[in-house]
Amino acid sequence: MSTDNLFTSESFNKKDSGPVTCLGMTFPTDEARREYFLDKLREKFRDPEFRKIEGFPIGDDEDILAMSDPPYYTACPNPFLEDFVRHYGKPFDPNKPYNRKPFAVDVSEGKTDQLYKAHFYHTKVPHLAIVPSILHYTEPGDLVLDGFCGSGMTGVAAQWCGAAPENYRRKLEADWTREGRGKPKWGARRVVLNDLSPEATFIAANFNIPFDVDEFARVSQQIIKEVEIELGWMYETLHSDGKTKGHIEYTVWSEVFTCPECSGEVIFLDEALNQDTKRVRDSFPCPHCGASLKKSTLERVFETQSDPANGNPWKRVKYQPSLIVYSIGKNKYEKQPDADDLDVLERIRLLPIPSEIPTNRFPVEDMYHGSRIAPKGFTHIHHFYLPRNAQIIAAIWQKTTKVDDQRLQHIIKFMLDSHLVNMSIENRYRPEVSFPYNPLTGVYYIPSLISEASPFTAYKNKIARMTNGFGTYHNSQNVSWISCATAAVISLPANSIDFIFTDPPFGENIYYADLNFLVESWHGVLTNARPEAIVDKFKNKDLPEYQQLMQRCFEEYCRVLKPGRWMTVVFHNSRNAVWNAIQEAMLAAGFVVADVRTMDKKQGSYRQVTSSAVKQDLVISAYKPNGGLEERFKLEAGTEEGVWDFIRTHLKQLPVFVPREGRGEVLAERQDYLLYDRMVAFHVQRGVTVPLSASEFYQGLEQRFSERDGMYFLPEQVAEYDKKRLTVKDVEAPEFAPVDEFSAIRWLQRLLKDKPQSFQDIQPKFMREVAGWQKYEKPLELSELLEQNFLRYDGKGEVPSQIHSYLSSNFKELRGLPKDAPALCAKGKDRWYVPDPNKAGDLEKLRERALLKEFWEYLPAGYEPAKPDSGAGFLPGLSPNHAPLPRSKKIKVIRLESVRVGFKHCWQNRDYRTIVAVAQRIPEAILQEDSKLLMWYDQAMTRMGD
Numbered sequence: 001m002s003t004d005n006l007f008t009s010e011s012f013n014k015k016d017s018g019p020v021t022c023l024g025m026t027f028p029t030d031e032a033r034r035e036y037f038l039d040k041l042r043e044k045f046r047d048p049e050f051r052k053i054e055g056f057p058i059g060d061d062e063d064i065l066a067m068s069d070p071p072y073y074t075a076c077p078n079p080f081l082e083d084f085v086r087h088y089g090k091p092f093d094p095n096k097p098y099n100r101k102p103f104a105v106d107v108s109e110g111k112t113d114q115l116y117k118a119h120f121y122h123t124k125v126p127h128l129a130i131v132p133s134i135l136h137y138t139e140p141g142d143l144v145l146d147g148f149c150g151s152g153m154t155g156v157a158a159q160w161c162g163a164a165p166e167n168y169r170r171k172l173e174a175d176w177t178r179e180g181r182g183k184p185k186w187g188a189r190r191v192v193l194n195d196l197s198p199e200a201t202f203i204a205a206n207f208n209i210p211f212d213v214d215e216f217a218r219v220s221q222q223i224i225k226e227v228e229i230e231l232g233w234m235y236e237t238l239h240s241d242g243k244t245k246g247h248i249e250y251t252v253w254s255e256v257f258t259c260p261e262c263s264g265e266v267i268f269l270d271e272a273l274n275q276d277t278k279r280v281r282d283s284f285p286c287p288h289c290g291a292s293l294k295k296s297t298l299e300r301v302f303e304t305q306s307d308p309a310n311g312n313p314w315k316r317v318k319y320q321p322s323l324i325v326y327s328i329g330k331n332k333y334e335k336q337p338d339a340d341d342l343d344v345l346e347r348i349r350l351l352p353i354p355s356e357i358p359t360n361r362f363p364v365e366d367m368y369h370g371s372r373i374a375p376k377g378f379t380h381i382h383h384f385y386l387p388r389n390a391q392i393i394a395a396i397w398q399k400t401t402k403v404d405d406q407r408l409q410h411i412i413k414f415m416l417d418s419h420l421v422n423m424s425i426e427n428r429y430r431p432e433v434s435f436p437y438n439p440l441t442g443v444y445y446i447p448s449l450i451s452e453a454s455p456f457t458a459y460k461n462k463i464a465r466m467t468n469g470f471g472t473y474h475n476s477q478n479v480s481w482i483s484c485a486t487a488a489v490i491s492l493p494a495n496s497i498d499f500i501f502t503d504p505p506f507g508e509n510i511y512y513a514d515l516n517f518l519v520e521s522w523h524g525v526l527t528n529a530r531p532e533a534i535v536d537k538f539k540n541k542d543l544p545e546y547q548q549l550m551q552r553c554f555e556e557y558c559r560v561l562k563p564g565r566w567m568t569v570v571f572h573n574s575r576n577a578v579w580n581a582i583q584e585a586m587l588a589a590g591f592v593v594a595d596v597r598t599m600d601k602k603q604g605s606y607r608q609v610t611s612s613a614v615k616q617d618l619v620i621s622a623y624k625p626n627g628g629l630e631e632r633f634k635l636e637a638g639t640e641e642g643v644w645d646f647i648r649t650h651l652k653q654l655p656v657f658v659p660r661e662g663r664g665e666v667l668a669e670r671q672d673y674l675l676y677d678r679m680v681a682f683h684v685q686r687g688v689t690v691p692l693s694a695s696e697f698y699q700g701l702e703q704r705f706s707e708r709d710g711m712y713f714l715p716e717q718v719a720e721y722d723k724k725r726l727t728v729k730d731v732e733a734p735e736f737a738p739v740d741e742f743s744a745i746r747w748l749q750r751l752l753k754d755k756p757q758s759f760q761d762i763q764p765k766f767m768r769e770v771a772g773w774q775k776y777e778k779p780l781e782l783s784e785l786l787e788q789n790f791l792r793y794d795g796k797g798e799v800p801s802q803i804h805s806y807l808s809s810n811f812k813e814l815r816g817l818p819k820d821a822p823a824l825c826a827k828g829k830d831r832w833y834v835p836d837p838n839k840a841g842d843l844e845k846l847r848e849r850a851l852l853k854e855f856w857e858y859l860p861a862g863y864e865p866a867k868p869d870s871g872a873g874f875l876p877g878l879s880p881n882h883a884p885l886p887r888s889k890k891i892k893v894i895r896l897e898s899v900r901v902g903f904k905h906c907w908q909n910r911d912y913r914t915i916v917a918v919a920q921r922i923p924e925a926i927l928q929e930d931s932k933l934l935m936w937y938d939q940a941m942t943r944m945g946d
Helices: 030-045 061-067 081-088 127-137 153-163 166-178 198-208 213-235 268-272 339-349 370-376 387-400 406-417 455-470 512-523 543-560 576-589 627-636 640-653 672-684 694-704 715-725 741-753 759-772 782-789 801-810 822-828 841-856 896-908 912-919 924-929 931-945
Strands: 020-022 025-027 143-146 190-195 236-238 245-258 265-267 302-306 313-317 319-328 331-335 449-453 480-484 497-502 561-572 592-600 605-608 617-623 663-665 706-708 711-713 831-833
Touching: 020 030, 025 030, 030 061, 030 406, 061 198, 061 512, 081 190, 081 480, 127 153, 127 166, 127 497, 127 561, 143 153, 153 190, 153 198, 153 480, 153 497, 190 198, 198 406, 198 480, 198 512, 213 236, 213 339, 213 387, 213 406, 213 455, 236 339, 245 268, 245 455, 265 268, 268 319, 319 339, 339 387, 387 406, 387 455, 406 455, 406 512, 449 455, 497 543, 543 561, 543 576, 561 576, 561 627, 576 592, 576 617, 576 924, 576 931, 592 640, 592 672, 627 640, 640 672, 640 694, 672 694, 672 931, 694 841, 706 715, 711 715, 741 759, 741 782, 741 896, 759 782, 782 841, 801 822, 801 831, 841 896, 896 912, 896 931, 912 931, 924 931
Parallel strands: 143 190, 143 497, 190 480, 497 561
Antiparallel strands: 020 025, 236 245, 245 265, 245 319, 245 449, 302 313, 319 331, 561 617, 592 605, 592 617, 706 711
């Protein structure tokens, strides 16, 4: 197995491996290849402009070179990427047919895979979850890009496309056949991986660059064995018989407090742990005075000792070894530290700190989590390692640096830094949990109970798991090239990438640069956090700055992606405002969103997103419009033909039919309101006036396209939909509740479309559903919503067609009657119904007039609008200039629909200043939470800047 596994190839990086080929050049050995490109990289370092590339990591040249394996991987911007594309890429050919529909990736798959677990990273999409997307959108040899690659799972997935075992292939092909998809084209794809973090790219490189698994196991085991011979005494303890030596699995260090009543010292573990349940008690008695204590009432104890790095006084929280868990053979035992154990710990504490241990200081002033560590006295990297583990890890690291084979050295360091957090004081003791490594993820947190785990046990187990995980997969070539840089500046030619899969940072959930600081310090190469796309008040980055950074990254994605090709974005949403910022950034960069789904983790399936109120993992499918559409749009911009050209092109990109559990799915992207939103966004992002009102657009949809189940199709798509519709019992629309005016209108449209009803029928249903109305949205009565958006039959004249169709279909006695029959008129009287799109224009004009009237009331107190131009029908602001806008109090409750209509109205008339003036009165949270308002506001700010 090991001779042909995924990470071993015929050109394996060994000095005696024979000739290897790279970028068309042949080298006598892989070591010769590495030295040649390292020299090329050194030459780049002599160019002062190279280090000025945005996002260039912080570190010395030699440290960066030591991490790198060029041209495949550089721990800095990879200067060989253009050579890679020129050698392996396929030039964009507009005449070559390419047609794919959106594909939702299953992010729930593969997290128990041994390869996936070989190294922790803050966020990881399993490689097995990415494989189907790559197979769907690409062909063998195509180029895939992940600009926020993290641990490099996209690269592993690209290799898997050519290395998947037969049983996996059969299963996937059977699934695709059942879903009506074509057979995938198996074969490896080539991939460019990029990340701002040197640690992330180092992990990604070692997941993807081939190495000899057997040699890794042999050499790493030998290193651990040598260190254990030298320093194994540090983890020995005497058994209760006073003779037998056991191996310490972990030592629990307990924080020491004082009792607020008697000031006596309280060793937290000794007093708070319930020995029977192995859980920390909420309250417990003081061992000195018997007072009832809680952790929250205890007082922290500090001690001052000499800092081992510089000899200066070091004041820190006091900890004391309180419990030892050790093994003899397969049996485990517990004991309290005895005099010999304490003597060993003291001997170790007095040893000089090894030079391999980083001693640099955390930038706590600029870290969101700095307040969690600095007050406890832990401000430097070496503070995070107890003396015993510091000595052992440093010894292993030192021996690893002496391994001649650079590729082998890298993969052993990969193994070492996979446990650097677990071996630190961040590792919590959790007696009720069997897993030995329990640091709190996504944060720097020093617990009151520290588990100092044995590096010998940890790394022996890691070697076994890595050997098993990496030895399971097959591949014959290195397909991944890795770069460390900002995603906003990727050294790739325009229109060179065939597919993008990306999992970008999502607001303020994870502070990657801060969290990677500890491990990156071991390599001596740190993240340059200046271009990091996050929300972080400590770095003066709020949501607007995050959106701007993400827009730059998506603009770069759009530049390098071939026209008509796809991008899949996995987004772990926690705030609507962050989701809106991402969406706005994608649209402003030039992408068109074709499908947004949310992962239903209970069902293991995807559900379409019908509202921005989502707090789950999102899978976004977006495409770069092909050059033909963009070129035509330049000629057709602002015309009706430009609208319908976009809609025809967009409908071609959407799936025709999605079956799910015996039912069809109503695709939100094919519904009229979302098609209208996409069309408006396409025009606005290109600075073009939208030539059609909503009612004119809906009327045009009815006339030009076929409607089925509330969705619109191209003529050539209808036959396919009708055929597949017969294979399911019904079509299910996504469920949503009315939370604001817009969603309430959509809810009423769905309710009344097939069943016109009276106010009395509607009211109880509406009241039941509308309980979650947004607190900042002006509440509206049902009567007002009906009056402004729907029609009521007053019982006079012919019964409207919609009411007639419902009554004649559901009441036998009314079938066959003319539309003016008294019985039919009486039954239809006072029923509300959805206006015919062909006759809805007047109603929309009346509604917009009322909404605009309300919008003008939101103008700031000192804002003096000029008189309207003759026949203009709107109130423009003062002549656009850069004079300060008058300030006014924020509006706490607004009618969002009136602001949306007003913003659109002003934008159509190039009255950007009024948009900004009103936006300044809207609380920031409301503005950022509403995608439509955010779009108009961003564009107005851009135009004013122009």
